[in-house]
Amino acid sequence: MKASNHDEFREFVAMRSTALLRLAVLLTGGDRHAAEDLLQIALMKAYGRWAHIEQHEAYVRKVMYRQQVNRWRLRRHRAETTVPVLPESGTDADAGADSELRIALWAALGRLTKRQRAVVVLRYFEDLPEAEVAALLGCPVGTVRSTAHRSLAKLRALVPELGPEGPAEQVQSVGYAPKEVQG
Known part of the structure; x- marks a missing residue:
């Protein structure tokens, strides 16, 4: 090089x-x-x-x-390992106000299946279109849509604080904006 x-x-x-x-x-x-x-x-x-x-x-x-x-x-076939408390990232002064929601969201993401978590991360945290998510995961677009729907419903059930709008709108308020540059 x-x-x-x-x-x-x-x-x-x-x-x-x-x-x-x-x-x-x-x-x-x-x-x-x-x-x-x-x-x-x-x-x-x-x-x-x-x-x-x-x-x-x-x-x-x-x-x-x-x-x-x-x-x-x-x-x-291996069991998934989860951790009770995830490390905090960043030093934003407002992060303390949303820390409970952030912890609840992290815990809820850990309780999703691997495919559900991948779809949520790629679709809502990375803001990728459904077709691109389907291509990356090697599945049909319809599978991405149904998995996203079920995943969001499960997240709303696990974390009622997210409200009806769900994690797609809440991620920015807890410090996880798509393709965000933090430094």
Whole structure:
């Protein structure tokens, strides 16, 4: 790799790793160690092709999605590990007011099935269209729609504080805006 590409890669990692790690934590159901591994694998794959990639962040995100789907397929019969309290991210002064909702939402996301969590994260946290979510997960668009519907209903039942509008509208109020740049 050329020195200029190497420096560009290092700058990308420094600027975007926090947001990408946040996505990885969501995809892994709150498992910080698995999220770090997922991000590291995606960055390693991107590093090898850096000069040939046009949209670096989109490439890394896609690698993360596909890698996590592969992990789910390999671990289909293993029990899911959840943690009682997830780490707080950021230092926003208003975060304390919404911490109970954030914790409840994290816990509820952990109680969804792997496919439900993937659909919710990709559809509402990443704000991807249904067709793109279906392509990433390798399923029909109708499956994404029905899974999203059932997932949102389950989240509303698990976290009544979300109200009828559901997590898609609440995520911004608890500090998880789609494709947000926080630093």
